[in-house]
Each structure stands twice: as structure tokens, then as C-alpha cells.
């Protein structure tokens with residue numbers, strides 16, 4: 001479904017991604033683990049079209065999406081929940097959610113309305129607060145809003161960057177619950193998460209990243225692979 005081959009990216013002269021190769025299939029969570037600053041967020045941003053790759057290929061269901069504009073990639077079925085959540089100031093919860101409707105092509109007005117209603121039913125706390133300004137929500141609610149907004153667009157692939165950072169344990173449970181449900185509905189989720197122990201429980205395969213490269217890949221169900229991962233990233 002998602003196939004990334006020998007991906008390179010730079011910020012100015014800084015060679016941040018140095019040949020990343022990874023794959024993901026429908027119905028699995030694939031996690032990227034590594035210390036701070038190794039390039040995990042950059043991998044996500046490059047796939048989503050926010051950072052331009054210098055070389056390599058990114059294929060979504062066979063179509064080459066590398067270097068295409070971010071909104072185009074979104075409409076092809078790839079959603080991103082960025083680390084900073086990007087809740088738009090001056091817009092209510094509902095208006096923030098409506099922005100998610102622009103991220104899909106080829107749906108009728110009534111289909112879009114239904115998609116929005118479904119998401120609101122699924123997030124009762126957001127439904128209750130739909131008239132409230134998005135930026136006045138708590139951190140956990142803002143994370144829910146960021147996830148709900150991307151789900152309105154019904155993506156097939158979801159890139160999620162550090163969703164539980166700074167959040168209370170109960171909200172963390174809720175977020176992992178949502179990730180598990182989406183996975184079981186057949187989405188491919190590419191996850192970056194510092195809480196390795198929690199992430200590994202929902203992950204099928206993982207990639208350990210160092211200095212912009214994959215240093216090894218493993219299966220979350222394999223105890224030796226997990227040991228090696230914990231040794232590599234020192235958790």
C-alpha cells in the first residue's frame with residue numbers, strides 16, 4: 001500500500017534523510033522509533049508532501065506521490081495528524097472539522113455531511129463542544145480534534161506524529177483505542193510515538209531510525225526484535 005524506497009531529504013545543506021526504505025500494508029500499524037532529532041518527523045512530513053524529497057520514491061497503492069503537493073496527496077487518501085496539531089485559531093470545533101471535508105475528492109455534499117456526522121458521533125466530547133473555539137480546547141481534546149478532522153476525509157493511510165505527547169494517561173488510553181479501531185477497520189497507520197511500550201502493543205512492524213537511516217526493522221510480536229529495539233533506542 002505504502003512503499004518508500006531510498007528516500008533522501010535535506011533542510012538546506014543538512015542531509016536529514018539518508019536513504020530510508022520502508023513499507024506498510026492495509027490494516028497494520030507501522031511505527032518509527034528513534035531518539036530525538038533522528039528524522040522521524042521529517043519522514044512523515046516528506047511522505048505527506050510538506051518537505052520535498054531530494055531523491056527516492058514514495059508510492060501509494062502504486063502511484064508515485066513523491067514531491068507532489070500536500071493537498072493532492074491528501075485527496076489521494078493519505079492523511080496526516082501533525083505533532084503540533086494545527087488547530088486553526090478563530091474557528092470553532094465544527095469549522096475545524098469542516099476543513100477536513102476539503103481533503104477528499106469525488107464525494108457528494110450529502111456524503112460529506114454523513115462523514116462529518118459519523119465523526120461527531122464517534123467523538124461525543126467534540127460534539128458537545130462543537131461551537132467552542134478549537135484553540136480553547138484542552139490539549140487532549142485538541143489532539144482528538146486533530147485526529148477527528150483527518151478522519152472526516154476518510155483516508156486509507158494515516159500518518160500520526162507523537163499523538164500522546166504531554167497528555168494525561170486516560171487520554172493516552174483513548175488515543176491508543178482510536179488508533180487500534182482505525183487499524184482494525186483496515187487503515188494503514190504510520191506512527192511516531194515516544195511512548196515505545198504503549199506503541200509497540202498496537203504495532204505489527206517497526207523501524208528503528210538513527211541519523212536519517214533505518215538501522216533495523218523488526219516485528220513487534222518477536223521478543224528478540226523488541227529487545228534489540230530497546231537496546232538501540234535505550235528505553
Ligand SMILES: Nc1ncnc2c1ncn2[C@@H]1O[C@H](COP(=O)(O)OP(=O)(O)OP(=O)(O)O)[C@@H](O)[C@H]1O
Pocket residue numbers: 011014016034035036037038039040041042043
Ligand atoms: N525546518 C527545519 N529546518 C532545518 N532543520 C530542521 C527542520 N526541521 C527539522 N530539522 C532538523 O532535522 C533533524 C531531524 O528532525 P526531525 O524533527 O525529523 O527529528 P525527529 O526524529 O522527529 O525528532 P523528535 O523526536 O525530537 O521530534 C534535526 O536535526 C532537526 O533539528
